Amino acid sequence: MKRILTLLAVVLLGISLVGMIGLGNGKVALVLDVGGRGDLSFNDMGFWGAARAAEDFGLEVVDVSSATPADYLPNIQATSASGEYDLIIGVGFLLGDAMNAVAPNYPDQKYAAIDVDTFTANQPNIMNLVFKEEQMSALVGALGAMAAAHHGYRYVGAVLGMEIPVLFHFEAGYRFGMDWGLQKYMEHEGLAEKPEVGLLSVYTGSFDNIALGKSTTEAQLAQGAIAVYNVAGPLGIGDLEAITEYHLNARTETGPPYYFGVDANQDWMGFGMHTLASGMKLVDVAVYKAIESVVNGTFVGGSNVFELSNGGVKISKAKDLLDSIEAGLKGKRIEYADQYTIIENWAENRNTVPAWIWEAVDELEAAILDGSIVVPTANTTGEINAIRDKYPLL
Amino acid sequence: MRENQGTSESRLLRGVHRTLTGLHPALESLLAALVGMAVGAILMRIWGYNPWKAYAALFRGAYGSAFGRASSLARGVPLVFTAMTFAICMRAGMFNIGAEGQVFLGAAAAITVAFFHLPPGLHLIVGLVFAMIAGAAWSIGPALLKVTRGVHEVISTIMFNWIARFLVFFLVVNVLVDPRRAEKTLSIPVSARFPVLVSRTDLSYSIFLAIAFALVIYFVLWHTVVGYEIRAAGLNPTAARYGGINSKRTILLSFILGGIGAGLAGASIVMGQPPTYAMFSGLPMITNTGFDGMAVAMVGRNHPIGILVAAVFFGGLTAGGRTMQIFASTPLEVVRVVTGVIVITMAIPELLRIFPRIKGELVKILALIRKLHQKRASQSEESP
Numbered sequence: 001m002k003r004i005l006t007l008l009a010v011v012l013l014g015i016s017l018v019g020m021i022g023l024g025n026g027k028v029a030l031v032l033d034v035g036g037r038g039d040l041s042f043n044d045m046g047f048w049g050a051a052r053a054a055e056d057f058g059l060e061v062v063d064v065s066s067a068t069p070a071d072y073l074p075n076i077q078a079t080s081a082s083g084e085y086d087l088i089i090g091v092g093f094l095l096g097d098a099m100n101a102v103a104p105n106y107p108d109q110k111y112a113a114i115d116v117d118t119f120t121a122n123q124p125n126i127m128n129l130v131f132k133e134e135q136m137s138a139l140v141g142a143l144g145a146m147a148a149a150h151h152g153y154r155y156v157g158a159v160l161g162m163e164i165p166v167l168f169h170f171e172a173g174y175r176f177g178m179d180w181g182l183q184k185y186m187e188h189e190g191l192a193e194k195p196e197v198g199l200l201s202v203y204t205g206s207f208d209n210i211a212l213g214k215s216t217t218e219a220q221l222a223q224g225a226i227a228v229y230n231v232a233g234p235l236g237i238g239d240l241e242a243i244t245e246y247h248l249n250a251r252t253e254t255g256p257p258y259y260f261g262v263d264a265n266q267d268w269m270g271f272g273m274h275t276l277a278s279g280m281k282l283v284d285v286a287v288y289k290a291i292e293s294v295v296n297g298t299f300v301g302g303s304n305v306f307e308l309s310n311g312g313v314k315i316s317k318a319k320d321l322l323d324s325i326e327a328g329l330k331g332k333r334i335e336y337a338d339q340y341t342i343i344e345n346w347a348e349n350r351n352t353v354p355a356w357i358w359e360a361v362d363e364l365e366a367a368i369l370d371g372s373i374v375v376p377t378a379n380t381t382g383e384i385n386a387i388r389d390k391y392p393l394l
Numbered sequence: 395m396r397e398n399q400g401t402s403e404s405r406l407l408r409g410v411h412r413t414l415t416g417l418h419p420a421l422e423s424l425l426a427a428l429v430g431m432a433v434g435a436i437l438m439r440i441w442g443y444n445p446w447k448a449y450a451a452l453f454r455g456a457y458g459s460a461f462g463r464a465s466s467l468a469r470g471v472p473l474v475f476t477a478m479t480f481a482i483c484m485r486a487g488m489f490n491i492g493a494e495g496q497v498f499l500g501a502a503a504a505i506t507v508a509f510f511h512l513p514p515g516l517h518l519i520v521g522l523v524f525a526m527i528a529g530a531a532w533s534i535g536p537a538l539l540k541v542t543r544g545v546h547e548v549i550s551t552i553m554f555n556w557i558a559r560f561l562v563f564f565l566v567v568n569v570l571v572d573p574r575r576a577e578k579t580l581s582i583p584v585s586a587r588f589p590v591l592v593s594r595t596d597l598s599y600s601i602f603l604a605i606a607f608a609l610v611i612y613f614v615l616w617h618t619v620v621g622y623e624i625r626a627a628g629l630n631p632t633a634a635r636y637g638g639i640n641s642k643r644t645i646l647l648s649f650i651l652g653g654i655g656a657g658l659a660g661a662s663i664v665m666g667q668p669p670t671y672a673m674f675s676g677l678p679m680i681t682n683t684g685f686d687g688m689a690v691a692m693v694g695r696n697h698p699i700g701i702l703v704a705a706v707f708f709g710g711l712t713a714g715g716r717t718m719q720i721f722a723s724t725p726l727e728v729v730r731v732v733t734g735v736i737v738i739t740m741a742i743p744e745l746l747r748i749f750p751r752i753k754g755e756l757v758k759i760l761a762l763i764r765k766l767h768q769k770r771a772s773q774s775e776e777s778p
Contacts, residue, residue, distance in 0.1 A: 029720070034678055036726065064719045065726035067712075069679045073596050073669055074465050075716055081461060082720070094577075094674075101669035105594060162675045163567065163576035205563060205676025381576045 026086035028054065028291055029079040030063040033072065033092035035207040037065060039234035040333070042263045042283055046091035046114060048327070049284030053291035059086075072098035080106045087112060087294045089287060093164045094207075099126060110299055112290035114283060115166045117303055124301040127293070129286040132307035133166065134173030134377040135368055136279040139315040140229055140260050141177025142184070142364050143277055146357045148226040149185040149195040151256050157225030158201040159216045159239055161232030168378040170231045170279075171201060175391040176375050177364070184360050199393040200225050204232060213238030221246050227258035227276060236262060243274050254345070255352040265316045265324035268334060272346035276353065278316040282306065308368055315361065321346055419695060422743050427707075430739030434732035441728060448722040448732070455717020456710035462717070464595035470709030471666065472497075474604040474701060475659035476687025478611050479652035481696040483547075484748070485615060486648035487628035489755060492536055492551030493656040494684025495558030496529040500660025501673055501680050502562045503528035505570050508580035517586035522603075522661050529657020530650045532558060537649035541642045546759055547649075555684070559677065566673050581672040588666035600666030605702065607658060611651065612698035624648050659683055692741035704740075711736065 030050050035043045047063055054061045062085075064075050076098045079088050089112045090099045096116035103111055103123050110125055117130040144156040158174060160167050182194040200220045204212050213235025217228045221242065228243065230236030240259045247253065253273060261267060261278030269275060286306055293299045306312020314320070325342060328334030334342070350358075367373040378384035435445035456466045476493040483490035503524040507517055535554055539545035570579035588598035615621035627634040627644040635641055663680050664673060673679060686708070694704030715729040724732075745752075 062720060062723060064716070067715070067726060067730065068682075069670075069674060070469070070596070070663075070667060071716055074713065075720075077461065077594065078455070078717060078720055097669045102594075163571075165575075168576070203567070203675070205567070205674075206678075207676075208678075380574055381571070382573070384576075 025058050025295065027060045027062065027084050028294075029085040029088045030061060030287075031072075031075050031079065031088065031090050031095060032063060032065045033094045033207065034066055034069060035092065035233045037063065039237065040264060040266065040269065041230070041236055041261070042233040042281075043091060045264050045283035046089065046287050048331075049287030050089065050291065052284065053288045053295075057291065057295045059291070059295075066095075069094065073101060076102045080109050083109075086110065087291060087299075089290060090114065090116070091283070091287075092207075093166050094162075110294055112287070114286060126301050127290055127299060128301075128303045129290060130303060130305055131166075131169075131281045131286075131313050132305065132375075132377070133169040133279070133281055133313060134176070134375045135308045136281065136313040136315050137170045137173030137229075137231075138177030138180065138368065138375045139361055139365055140277060140279040141174035142181035143177075143315070143353070143357065143361050144174075144227045144229065144258075144260065145178035145181035145197050146185050146360060147256070147258070147276070147353050148197045149182060150354060150357065151226055153226035153256060154196065154224040155198050155200045155220070155226070157217070157220035157228040158199065158231055159213055159220070159228055159235055160201060160203045161207045161235065162205055163203050163381070165379040167203070167231055168380075168384040170229075171384060172378040172387045173375050174201075174229060175199060175387055175393060178393055179391045180364060180373075181360070184364075188356060188360070197393070204235065206235065207232055208234055210234055210238040214242045217242035218246075221257055226256045227260055229260035229279070230262045230266075233263065236266060240266075240270050240274065244270050247274065254349045258349075261316070265320045267316050267321045267346055268324050268328060268342050271338065272321070272342035272344075273349060275346075276349065278320075280314050280316055280320065282312055282314075285312065308365070315365065419700070419743075423693065423740060426740045426743060427736060430736035433739065434735045437731060437735065438724070438728065443724050443728060444722065448718050448724045451718045451721035451724070452711075452714035454714075454721065456714030460592065461595055462713055464592040464597035465713040466710040467601055467706060468595065468597040468667070468709065469712040470690075470705035470707075471601050471604045472659040472662050472683050473687050473690045473708055474608055474705045475655040475662065476684045477690035477694060477701040477705060478608060478655040478687075478698065479659075479684070480688045480691040481694070481698070481701060482611060482615070482624070482648045482652045482655070484691065484696045485628045486624045486644055487631055487751070488540075488645065488648065489548050489752075490533075490536075490551060490649065490652055491548060491684070491688065492533060492554050492649075493652065493659070493687050494682070495551070495555035496532045496653050496656030497660040497663075497680055497683045498558045498562040498677060499532045500525035500529040500657030501664045502565050502570065502660070503657065504661040504664050505579050505582065505673060507586045508570075508583055511583070512585065514585035517583065518588065518665065521582070521586045521665055522658065525657040525661035526654045527657070529655070529660065530653035533649045533653025533656070534646070537646050541645055546755075546762065548755065548759065562673075563675070563677060566677065567675050570673070572672065576675075578670065578672045578674045581670060582665050586665060587671055588662070590668060596668050598666035598668070600662040603658065603662065604705075607655060608698040608702050611655070614651070615698070620644075620647060656684060656687075659687070689737050689741060692744045693737065695744050707740075708737070 028050055032043050037043055050061045066072055066075055072095050079085055080102050087110045091114050093115040099111055099113050103126050112127045114129050117128045148156050186194045202216050204216055206212050217239040220228055228239050230239045243257055243259045258276035259274045261275050263281045265280055266278045267275045325339050376387055378387050438445040438448055455462050457463055479493040504521045507521040536547050536550035539550045540547050566579050572578050572580045588600040591597045591599050623639045624644045627639055627641055690704045690708050694700035711733045715733050718724040718729045
């Protein structure tokens with residue numbers, strides 16, 4: 001009897017040990033702000049990066065959305081207090097305050113914060129993952145301004161979210177890029193002065209109101225914007241819808257007005273018909289790297305900057321479209337039968353902008369890469385106002 | 395003495411409450427909650443989530459730990475105030491859905507204390523007074539429109555809500571803005587914050603203000619002449635007027651009392667909710683506080699004590715909804731559907747009870763719209 005019991009105990013112990021190994025290498029929590037999943041942009045990218053890492057390293061990912069900003073602190077607190085997670089990733093600047101408040105209480109818990117740098121940089125257990133959004137926004141802005149001048153449009157548009165430092169990076173780069181593009185256009189066409197192209201930019205105060213994105217875009221199109229740059233994650237779905245409807249009403253299939261995607265490669269959306277380019281910010285890569293560092297034991301707190309030179313930000317090219325189609329097929333966002341239509345539409349739409357403009361964008365990219373052009377950025381109201389004064393773009 | 399005042403009143407209440415199921419109101423609510431949970435469970439089953447695991451996570455998150463309990467209470471605090479706003483006017487026979495806008499104003503007024511220094515405590519009180527004045531001031535508009543011009547409060551408060559929203563949005567971005575962080579207003583200074591009650595949670599001393607406010611309103615409504623007049627006007631306006639009650643005064647008073655509550659709700663959010671103690675551009679933090687308060691009032695039978703209980707329950711749903719994601723991997727969308735179903739079933743008893751009144755109001759509003767249409771039609775016939 002005693003031997004049987006001992007045997008049973010050993011077997012049970014064995015099973016439980018195997019069970020523990022079978023559970024995998026750990027758990028990662030992904031806390032999202034009010035934008036939430038399903039934006040095909042910023043928030044989804046955070047999830048895609050974590051999901052890819054989970055597959056590669058055999059981890060479990062739990063994503064926690066926030067219904068209101070009042071949930072930020074409790075969500076980070078609850079995931080921290082549970083002690084179950086090897087890494088807690090805050091996807092979005094807005095979670096910064098909450099992470100900053102909770103992290104000191106759990107010195108052994110590792111955190112990664114996307115887009116948060118300006119005020120949590122000295123927390124040893126937070127890895128800050130920040131981007132130089134001004135660089136790819138400058139490329140998008142230059143493209144938009146030159147296309148507007150070429151097609152005779154009066155404005156280039158931008159629909160932004162809240163007035164956070166991250167979005168000031170976008171605006172600063174966009175303004176700089178537009179100015180550069182107009183200068184370039186003047187030189188190329190041999191004009192005496194810069195063409196009259198202005199910027200329409202609206203801070204909607206929202207990262208989750210898709211309808212607001214649509215109505216703001218409609219207003220900008222009505223005022224004569226050639227394109228609208230989505231700088232508010234989920235709102236882009238509404239932006240693109242407005243542009244698509246505009247084309248339906250005008251009975252056009254390609255050409256202006258265009259949509260500029262953000263964060264993810266959004267060129268494929270709407271069958272690739274109206275997105276001229278996307279200002280890509282590889283949130284998924286950043287999330288993947290953070291998880292990888294925890295798995296490899298190389299996690300260190302502090303700032304990690306993603307920029308043009310290390311591929312952290314870029315303007316979308318053909319290769320990126322193919323990659324996003326491949327990922328879209330895998331994630332069932334894109335139907336197998338549609339992929340060639342998307343590529344065809346995309347190429348046709350891009351051809352509505354002359355080749356020299358695309359070459360000029362490449363030229364600006366090369367200049368930023370070799371450091372001969374430094375794109376200005378802004379973090380505070382004062383700094384962005386200085387840039388607005390320098391590049392008024394009325 | 396309490397016995398004397400209580401008996402006839404409580405008999406009436408009990409009579410009203412038992413019309414539907416013949417059950418004690420608490421039992422009735424419990425039954426409604428169970429029905430709601432059952433429907434939620436079926437929905438989760440259909441969508442492929444484990445309802446047992448999800449509800450276990452809900453209760454664990456809401457009431458299973460000190461942190462959860464504190465978090466549940468913290469979510470309930472602002473809702474007590476806005477539920478009172480709705481309940482007071484409901485008792486006076488009006489549908490005041492203006493709490494939403496008054497909360498915005500109250501929060502904005504509270505933020506203004508960041509512009510000056512005062513000793514701790516006094517600073518907090520000044521902020522609360524500002525918020526009360528702002529909330530009450532914003533409620534006077536619809537009240538005056540109703541008293542002087544007969545404008546229906548549903549229409550005017552909806553309009554005032556939008557005006558408040560954009561006014562406060564403007565103030566947040568342009569006037570109250572933090573010069574170092576443009577996405578938010580200045581933070582309330584430490585001397586004007588409600589101290590945190592349970593450390594490492596977002597529960598602050600504002601909970602005592604909420605309880606006190608509910609008790610004060612209870613006392614005013616059931617133990618003062620003014621309160622008697624408000625309730626009498628609500629039960630039967632014609633009889634009340636015949637009895638010599640100044641209906642204009644009761645309308646104004648109930649709106650102002652409600653406005654004070656909504657203003658305090660705004661203050662309790664910006665002064666008592668860590669970590670930011672500020673409003674964000676787009677007002678995401680305070681949006682829907684007023685409307686959620688209406689649901690709490692319904693579940694709490696428009697009674698201060700019922701509202702306190704309902705707010706704890708409602709806060710628990712919000713706090714537990716978060717942990718459903720963390721411990722049961724139920725997506726937020728499903729969580730919202732399930733908690734929504736539970737809230738609706740719990741509000742049904744009270745909704746049915748006041749249905750005749752709602753129907754009456756709807757008929758009135760429809761008649762008004764029809765009249766406007768006719769007027770416009772006859773005008774357009776004349777003009778060309």
